[in-house]
Each structure stands twice: as C-alpha cells, then as structure tokens.
Amino acid sequence: MQNRLKAAWKVLGRIGICLGTLVAAILVTLLLSLNMICSNKYPNVQRIFVTTILETGQLKFLASWFLSPEEIQTIVNLNSMKSLEAEVDTSLIQMGNFGSVGVPAGEQSEEEMADIEIVEVAGATFTGTMMIVKDPSRVSLATIYPWREKGVNLHELVEDSGAIAGINGGLYDSSNNTGGRPYGVIVSNGEIQLNEPQSYRGLVLVGFTEDHILQIIDISDMNAKEVEEMVADKKIRDAVCFQEEASDVNNHFVQLIINNEAREMNGKGSGLNPRTAIGQRADGAVLMFVTDGRGKAGHLGASSGDLIKVMQDFEAVNAANLDGGSSSCMYYNGEYLKSSVTFYYTNSSWRLPAGFVVK
Numbered sequence: 001m002q003n004r005l006k007a008a009w010k011v012l013g014r015i016g017i018c019l020g021t022l023v024a025a026i027l028v029t030l031l032l033s034l035n036m037i038c039s040n041k042y043p044n045v046q047r048i049f050v051t052t053i054l055e056t057g058q059l060k061f062l063a064s065w066f067l068s069p070e071e072i073q074t075i076v077n078l079n080s081m082k083s084l085e086a087e088v089d090t091s092l093i094q095m096g097n098f099g100s101v102g103v104p105a106g107e108q109s110e111e112e113m114a115d116i117e118i119v120e121v122a123g124a125t126f127t128g129t130m131m132i133v134k135d136p137s138r139v140s141l142a143t144i145y146p147w148r149e150k151g152v153n154l155h156e157l158v159e160d161s162g163a164i165a166g167i168n169g170g171l172y173d174s175s176n177n178t179g180g181r182p183y184g185v186i187v188s189n190g191e192i193q194l195n196e197p198q199s200y201r202g203l204v205l206v207g208f209t210e211d212h213i214l215q216i217i218d219i220s221d222m223n224a225k226e227v228e229e230m231v232a233d234k235k236i237r238d239a240v241c242f243q244e245e246a247s248d249v250n251n252h253f254v255q256l257i258i259n260n261e262a263r264e265m266n267g268k269g270s271g272l273n274p275r276t277a278i279g280q281r282a283d284g285a286v287l288m289f290v291t292d293g294r295g296k297a298g299h300l301g302a303s304s305g306d307l308i309k310v311m312q313d314f315e316a317v318n319a320a321n322l323d324g325g326s327s328s329c330m331y332y333n334g335e336y337l338k339s340s341v342t343f344y345y346t347n348s349s350w351r352l353p354a355g356f357v358v359k
Contacts, residue, residue, distance in 0.1 A: 050075045052271025052301070054251035056325055057174050064248075072248035079267035080246045081304055084255040090213050092259055092317050095284040096134070116165060116358065118332065121289070121310055125272055126302040128291035129330055129337045130314060131165060133358050136212035136284045141169065141238035143186060143354040145193040151179030151351035154331045163357035165332040167288045168276050170240025170323055171200065172353050179351030184241030185219065185227055186354060192231060195224045200243050204254040206278065206320045207239020214280040216255055216320045220244070240354055242322050253304055256319040262308050269304035274328040274341050278356065279311045279319030287314050288356065290330040290338040326350055 040046065050063050050072060063072055117132040133139055142161040144151055151172070158166040172182040184203045186194040190210070197203055197219045205217040205227075215234060219227055219241070230236075243252040253270060255263055256277065263269075274293035280286055289310060293301020302310075304321065311319040329349040330338040340349050 047075050047079050047267065048271060048300075050271075051079045051251050051268070052273055054249070055271050055273050060249070069248040076246050076248065076251055077266070079265075079269060079271075081253050081266070081269045082264040084258050084261065084263045085218065086258045086261065087217070088213070088215050088318050089259045090209075090211070092282060093213050093280060093284055094282060095136070095212065116332070118337065119314075121291075123291070123302060123306050123310075125300045126275075126291040126293055126306065127297060127299060128275075128289055128302065128310065130310070131167070131288040131330060131332065131337075131358075132314070133165075133286040133288065134283075136208065136214075136280065136286045138358050139208060139212075139238075139286050139356055140359060141186070141188045141207065141240065141354055142166065142357045143182075143188045143193060144180065145186070145188065145353075147182070147194070147353060148180045149178055151353045154329050154349040154352060154355055155336070157352060157355045158331050158357050161357050161359070163359045165288075165330075166355045166357035167278070167290055167330050168323055168327045168349065168352055169354045169356055170206065170242045171203075172323070172327075174327060174350060177350050180353055182240065182353045185231075185239065186241075187231055187236050187239040188354070190235075190237045192228060195227055197222045197224060197227050197241075200241075202244040202252070203241045204244050204320070205236070205239050205241055206254065206322065208237055210235040210237045212284060214278065214286070214318050214320075215239070216258060216318060218244070238356075240322070240356075242320070254320050256304070256308050256321055257311055257316050258318055260317055262312060263304070265305055272300040272303055273324050274326070275302045275307055275324040276322040276328045276330075277307045277311065277319060278322060279314070279316035281315050282317050287311060287316055287319070288330065288358075289314075290328050292338060292341065293328075294325070294341045296341045327352070 053063050115134045119130040121128040142157040183199050202220050205219050242254050244254045275291045277289045291302040
C-alpha cells in the first residue's frame with residue numbers, strides 16, 4: 001500500500017514539475033515578447049502597444065516595466081491629438097420633425113422603430129455598430145443614483161428606465177467590475193447627481209441640453225460651484241464625463257469633432273481599443289457608435305482617427321469619445337449588438353453606474 005502511495009506521489013510530483021515548467025516557460029516567453037515589443041527594434045509596434053496599454057484600466061503598469069516615464073511620454077507625444085477648444089455652436093444644429101417619445105419598451109410603433117437605424121461599420125482593425133437616433137429628445141441618461149458599490153448591466157439600465165436601447169457612458173470605478181461609482185459630474189433629467197469636477201485631471205462634460213443639442217464642455221478648470229452655474233446656464237439635462245489626458249499615466253481623449261472641425265492628430269493619435277463614441281448631425285440626429293477590439297473576432301480595436309473618420313462619414317457636426325475598453329457595449333431591442341470584450345461577459349456588459357439610453 002505504501003509503495004503504491006509513493007508511486008502515486010511520484011507521478012503527481014512529476015506532473016506538478018511539468019506544469020510548473022510549462023507555466024514558467026509561458027511567462028518567460030510572454031516577458032521576452034513584451035520586451036521585444038517595447039524595444040526600438042519595431043517602433044511602430046512599440047507605439048501601438050504603449051498608446052493602447054495606457055488606455056486600459058488595469059494593465060497600464062506593463063509599459064513602465066520596460067520603458068522609463070520619459071520614453072513613454074515621448075511615444076505618447078508622437079501619437080497624440082492637438083487640442084480642440086472651440087465651444088459647440090448650437091446654431092449649426094437645426095432640429096427636424098420627430099414622432100412621440102417615452103413609449104415603453106416593446107410597445108413602439110413601426111414608425112418609432114424606424115426612427116432608430118442600425119448600420120454595421122467595418123474597419124481595418126475593428127468592426128463597429130452605428131445606431132442613428134433621428135429624434136434626439138429620445139436620448140437621455142439612465143443612472144443607478146444614489147451611488148453604491150455595485151452597478152448594473154447595460155440591459156438593466158435600459159429596461160429599468162423603460163427604454164429600448166442604450167450604450168455605456170462616462171468615467172467610473174471599474175475595478176473588479178464593481179461599477180457602482182462614476183467620476184466627475186453626472187447630470188440626469190436636469191438633476192446634478194454628482195459634482196466632483198476635480199476628482200480626475202482633464203475632465204470633459206459630454207451630454208445634452210434641454211433643447212436636445214449635444215454639448216462637449218471642458219470642465220477641467222472648474223470647481224463645483226462653477227459647474228453648477230454652467231449646468232444651469234446651458235440648461236444641461238443629461239451628461240457624463242470622460243477624461244482628456246495624454247501622459248505616461250493615461251492616454252485618454254474626448255473631443256473628436258467640434259462645429260464640423262475634425263481634431264488633428266500626431267501619428268495615429270491614440271492606441272487601438274474597443275470604443276464608444278457619441279455624435280450629432282446637423283438635423284439633430286444622434287449618432288451612437290461602439291466597436292470591438294482586444295482580440296475579439298481577431299480585431300485590435302479602433303483608433304481616434306478611426307472614430308473621427310466614421311463620425312465624418314455619418315455627417316457628425318459634433319462628436320466625442322466616451323469610456324471604452326471592456327466598458328464598451330450597445331444594447332437594442334432585447335439583445336446586445338456589441339458586448340464586453342471580457343471572456344466572462346461576452347453576452348452581457350460590465351457593471352455600470354450610468355448609460356445613455358433611447359426611450
């Protein structure tokens with residue numbers, strides 16, 4: 001009996017050694033591959049990797065393992081975006097005639113369903129879905145306010161608010177997929193539900209006025225009182241925040257097109273990642289765009305230049321980038337048209353505190 005136990009332990013020990021050796025070999029191969037990617041031997045690959053990884057929520061540290069802050073900043077500068085500081089000219093948006101709004105999900109007429117158009121978009125490194133909402137008054141912000149530790153999936157935000165469609169929104173705490181706490185400023189139905197404009201550097205407000213015009217407003221230098229006054233003055237009804245920062249810590253961008261002027265770029269302007277963007281045409285129609293990436297369907301994702309081109313192709317007067325990566329998702333009429341790139345959430349979404357929905 002003892003001999004059998006010894007033999008069994010020997011076999012298990014050998015299996016353990018083999019598995020340990022395999023894991024070690026994989027880790028060494030991965031580290032050597034990352035070291036090669038981050039070297040100057042393949043500068044284009046290096047730039048894509050660094051600018052992409054700095055846009056992630058959990059893997060930013062990988063760049064600093066192989067490159068100094070100065071080297072990282074040089075790469076970011078070579079692939080950055082020039083500032084676009086103009087205010088939205090509301091006179092460029094002339095609203096059309098729209099049908100009724102606020103009809104519960106599942107009870108829309110054929111005419112109201114036709115008010116939403118879905119278009120598939122193919123790029124060199126991504127596939128995307130464009131949702132065109134012809135009546136901008138149908139777009140609002142659904143939230144879980146008051147804030148808590150855990151958020152909800154996008155379909156819950158959509159269905160609980162009596163909407164039919166939605167996309168993810170702005171910056172929030174995504175650590176461990178908790179998703180219950182947004183950052184910056186949140187406005188829903190004219191109510192300021194969060195007012196912390198200095199919680200992150202470079203915050204930009206993205207949302208709609210009571211006249212249903214998309215606004216993209218730099219609030220990075222505002223305090224809470226100034227934000228409150230701005231929201232009242234511009235009659236902001238629904239809005240979130242995303243971050244504008246190009247550094248060795250983050251590589252985020254917001255403004256894409258302002259008053260028909262596309263943002264100029266150095267290099268590719270950004271990395272390649274899943275994206276969520278929102279825009280508006282001259283007739284008031286809202287453009288909601290979500291892409292895949294990070295290996296899903298073999299795609300790396302979209303760059304800032306890709307987003308600008310797509311928004312221009314769909315005649316956006318104004319457009320902004322929202323939170324992307326694993327947060328990117330789109331839900332419509334009972335199904336996810338674009339879902340999280342994370343393996344465990346391929347038929348759902350990450351937990352979110354807020355999202356733009358279409359009623």
